[in-house]
Amino acid sequence: MTEQTGLVLYTINMSHYSEKIRWLLDYEGIAYREAPLTPALHALPMLIKGRLWQTTVPLLQQGSVCVQDSPRIVNWLARRYALRTLPPESDIEILAIQKRFDAIGKAVARFLYLPGFAHGELIRAIWTQFSSPWEARFIQLAYPLIKPVFSLKLDINEKHVAIAEQAIDLEIRWLEQRILSGRYLVGNRFSLADIAAAALLAPLACPVQHPIYGHPLFREKMAIAAGKWEHSPALQWVRDLYASHRGVVWQSMGEVPALLDAQPGIPSGG
Ligand SMILES: N[C@@H](CCC(=O)N[C@@H](CS)C(=O)NCC(=O)O)C(=O)O
Missing domain, CATH: 1.20.1050 (Glutathione S-transferase Yfyf (Class Pi); Chain A, domain 2)
Structure with a gap:
C-alpha cells in the first residue's frame, strides 16, 4: 500500500486534527503509513519538518515534501487527487x-x-x-x-x-x-x-x-x-x-498497542 504513494502521516493518537486527515485519507482510499508520535517528543521533529515555526500534528510527508497544518494538507491532497469529498462545485x-x-x-x-x-x-x-x-x-x-x-x-x-x-x-x-x-x-x-x-x-x-x-x-x-x-x-x-x-480507525497500522487495559494503576471509578 505505502509504496504506491509514499505518504507518511505524522499524528498524535489523541489529536482530533490528525483524526480529520486520517479519516479523509481512509475514506478517499489514499494509501499512507501513519507515524504516531509521543506528545512533547513530537515538537522538535514537527518544527524541523514543517518549517512553519509550528510544532503541530498532523503533518504529511512525501519524500522531501512536508505539509503541516490540516487545511494546508487538504489543499495539497486536493491538488493531487480528485477528492470525492471535495467536489469542485461545492468546495x-x-x-x-x-x-x-x-x-x-x-x-x-x-x-x-x-x-x-x-x-x-x-x-x-x-x-x-x-x-x-x-x-x-x-x-x-x-x-x-x-x-x-x-x-x-x-x-x-x-x-x-x-x-x-x-x-x-x-x-x-x-x-x-x-x-x-x-x-x-x-x-x-x-x-x-x-x-x-x-x-x-x-x-x-x-x-x-x-x-x-x-x-x-x-x-x-x-x-x-x-x-x-x-x-x-x-x-x-x-x-x-x-x-x-x-470504518476502522488505525486500519493502516496493523497491530496497535493496547491502550489502558494494561494500566492497573488507573482506577475506573470517581
Ligand atoms: N491548525 C493546525 C492545528 C493542529 C493542532 O493544534 N494540533 C495539536 C494536536 S490536536 C498539536 O499538535 N498540539 C501540539 C503542539 O502544538 O505542539 C491544524 O489544523 O493542523
Whole structure:
C-alpha cells in the first residue's frame, strides 16, 4: 500500500486534527503509513519538518515534501487527487465549514484537558500508547514539567475553559440547526465538511469506533465535562457518522498497542 504513494502521516493518537486527515485519507482510499508520535517528543521533529515555526500534528510527508497544518494538507491532497469529498462545485462551502470547525479545535482540547489533567495516569497512558520504552520513561519522568508548560501553552485554566465552552456551544447549536435540513452538511452527499465537523467534535461525542475517544476511561474521566451536550442531536449526528462512514480507525497500522487495559494503576471509578 505505502509504496504506491509514499505518504507518511505524522499524528498524535489523541489529536482530533490528525483524526480529520486520517479519516479523509481512509475514506478517499489514499494509501499512507501513519507515524504516531509521543506528545512533547513530537515538537522538535514537527518544527524541523514543517518549517512553519509550528510544532503541530498532523503533518504529511512525501519524500522531501512536508505539509503541516490540516487545511494546508487538504489543499495539497486536493491538488493531487480528485477528492470525492471535495467536489469542485461545492468546495467553497465545504472548506468554509471545515474552517469553522477547525476554529474550535483548540477549545475542544482545552475543555477536555482541564478535567483530564486531574488524572495524570490516564494522560500518561494515552500519551505513551505508541512510545518506545525510552520515550515512555521520558514521559514518566518529565510529566511534572511537561504538564505546566502544556497548560500554559494551551491556556488550560478556568477562565479560558469557560470561554472555550461558549465557543463550542455556539458551534454545536449551529450544527443542530444545520442538520435539521439534511443528513449531510453540504448537498446530499458525504463530504469533507462532515468529516471536519465530526472529527473535531469526536472527543466530545466519544464514538465507540474511535479507540481513544470511545474508550470507557476517556469518556469517564475527560469527556464527562461534555455531559451538558451528551444528548445533543449534533453529537448524536457525530456518532451516527462514525458508525456509517468512518470504518476502522488505525486500519493502516496493523497491530496497535493496547491502550489502558494494561494500566492497573488507573482506577475506573470517581
Ligand atoms: N491548525 C493546525 C492545528 C493542529 C493542532 O493544534 N494540533 C495539536 C494536536 S490536536 C498539536 O499538535 N498540539 C501540539 C503542539 O502544538 O505542539 C491544524 O489544523 O493542523
